[in-house]
Amino acid sequence: MIKLIATDLDATFLRADKTFNEDLLSTVLTKLKTFDGYFVVATGNHVQRVATYFANFSGQYQLIANNGAEVVLDGIIQNVKSLPEHSLSVILSLVEQLKTAPQMGLVYTAADRSFMLASQAPEDPAIVKKANDFFENLIVVDRIEQIDVPVLKATVVVQPEETPEFMQAVRLMLPHQVHVTTSGYGAIDIVNIDVNKANALQYLANKLSIEPDEIMAFGDGLNDMEMLDFVGHPYAMPNSDPALFDHDFNVAVSDNEHDGVLNTILEVLNTQKE
Structure with a gap:
């Protein structure tokens, strides 16, 4: 059973104009609640920028920011890792x-x-x-x-x-x-050196007592590679970096301009029994 869904933002979840289908996300979040599931944003963006995108969903998502340098769990920033000063x-x-x-x-x-x-x-x-x-x-x-x-x-x-x-x-x-x-x-x-989306997602999964085979993840770029390799249900976007297609990843039903992440999630969750 899928208990956690993680998604990259740019060129994956967000359209080119930095918007997304808020009604469809509401449907996904409601569906996830029936499985006691979690929605996670995993991005290279910083915490405050993500908050502006998801202003209408405050408190309804967990966050991996700055490509994994920060994890935000229930609103608390933790697992912070910085660059060596030199x-x-x-x-x-x-x-x-x-x-x-x-x-x-x-x-x-x-x-x-x-x-x-x-x-x-x-x-x-x-x-x-x-x-x-x-x-x-x-x-x-x-x-x-x-x-x-x-x-x-x-x-x-x-x-x-x-x-x-x-x-x-x-x-x-x-x-x-x-x-x-x-x-x-x-x-x-x-x-x-210890920072990538997979390590941050593993930290989050450990905190939530979730196994990798209970996680679905979406990405389009090379900075998503470790995360997609880590989870049991990896999805590359149709518009992904060609290198992702060299791996045995699933492909989302459509690209980021056509709600590919959300439609794929609903397609999978609708077949999942409570």
């Missing part, structure tokens, strides 16, 4: 070696704010606005030493053709210290 300057030096400047600069995300170095700040006002919209409380600093709180995640958007080389360079410079992943389109997240 890794921040190493990541910066590698970004500075890129052939093309990153689209939104290098951003360091903390629990309730984000930081960008002035040397990395984009000049295009439209990109600056996009960065401010995406990252919570974005603060521009002159030096890494001015970042006075633990950093959960470093994010950079590089040219797609530079993505593999950059990711490999980070792994070589910070072996056994960081986990490097991508959601596609050149967007790269660097987190603590």
